[in-house]
Amino acid sequence: MENAVGSLTEEQKSIIIGTLLGDGTLRKKTNTLLEINHSYKQKEYVLWMYEKFQGITKTPPKLRVSGKNRMSCRFTTVSLSEFNYYHKLFYTNRIVKSVPRNLKLDRLSLAVWFMDDGSKSRSSVYFNTQQFNLNDQKTLMKLLNEFGLETSLNKDKKYYRIRIRTSSLNLFKELVAPYMLRSMIYKLPL
DSSP states (O other): OOOOTTTEEEEEEHHHHHHHHTOOOOEESSSEEEEEEEEEHHHHHHHHHHHHHHHBSSOOOOEETTTOOOOOOOEBBOOOOOOHHHHHHHHSSSSBBBOOOOOOHHHHHHHHOOOOOEEEEETTTOOOOTTTTTHHHHHHHHHHHHTTEEEEEEETTTTEEEEOOGGGHHHHHHHHHHHOGGGGGGSSOO
């Protein structure tokens, strides 16, 4: 995907929002870069993300080994002033990610968020939102409700995560399935 440096496509903007709700990270000095880093098992997903941002990266994804057996696949974009908008939106004190109150999700950003930080347990699906405070999670639940999805908070050890209620699973699958990579379908219940 070619694009002029400094201009993001609508698709890229949706992907940025989805990944920032998940594992994506922005790093800012004067301008901001996007970092994508996932387990090596999710290499296909990282390659898909790289393809979407290839016009604004310098190097392809690299394998990283940390600890004894932790392998990940990672890339960063170049620093762009256009990413500064998303940094200001999502990072209230320049360090901690929070959910903007005026955030809008589309189906692609919802699917990217799920591929980034979603999981299943038996017949339920979850967004692993433990990094967000309770108010941020309530904001996310309202955004999910705008899609017609019924949600609840599920306590996971001492933190909470968002659960899509069983009554909304079929609708959830309809919303995200067209955007899910084949390698990520395992996150959806049958």
